[in-house]
Amino acid sequence: MTATDRSIALVNTAAQAAADRLAHDVIAYDVSDVLSITDAFLLASAPNDRQVKSIVDEIEERLQKELGAKPVRREGDRDARWILLDYVDIVIHVQHSEERVFYALERLWKDCPELALPEDAVKTRGKGREHAAAVGEPTGTAGDPGVS
Numbered sequence: 328m329t330a331t332d333r334s335i336a337l338v339n340t341a342a343q344a345a346a347d348r349l350a351h352d353v354i355a356y357d358v359s360d361v362l363s364i365t366d367a368f369l370l371a372s373a374p375n376d377r378q379v380k381s382i383v384d385e386i387e388e389r390l391q392k393e394l395g396a397k398p399v400r401r402e403g404d405r406d407a408r409w410i411l412l413d414y415v416d417i418v419i420h421v422q423h424s425e426e427r428v429f430y431a432l433e434r435l436w437k438d439c440p441e442l443a444l445p446e447d448a449v450k451t452r453g454k455g456r457e458h459a460a461a462v463g464e465p466t467g468t469a470g471d472p473g474v475s
Contacts, residue, residue, distance in 0.1 A: 330357045334366035334416040342448035344389040345371040348382040351455035355442040367417045372427040374458050376407040383410045383421050424455050
């Protein structure tokens with residue numbers, strides 16, 4: 328089984344919205360073969376809580392405006408360190424960079440096929456590592472989205 332056309336449209340719209348709000352390391356996985364509850368996961372991160380919230384707000388607005396989709400659940404708003412948007416067909420995780428490294432969701436889903444994303448979203452790969460280096464944070468940590 329593969330992700331539906333609807334799921335792919337949601338993923339692409341959400342990925343573009345995240346990229347437009349300067350998200351880091353946007354990636355999507357087709358999890359339809361291993362999970363029955365959703366077709367795809369979209370992961371994105373940002374270096375601060377305010378930007379995490381901004382990315383999530385933009386994703387929600389775009390999906391509503393362009394595809395008429397509203398999340399059935401939104402979790403993690405209070406701290407804005409990890410916000411989850413559940414659209415049933417897809418689940419979106421927008422994490423603070425520290426949570427992204429610590430929880431390393433990419434490791435859990437690395438055996439699932441990666442979904443093609445818009446060019447702007449693909450260009451976000453490695454931005455988390457670049458930002459960490461620029462502000463003097465450790466890079467290359469296990470679980471870093473840019474490190475295999």
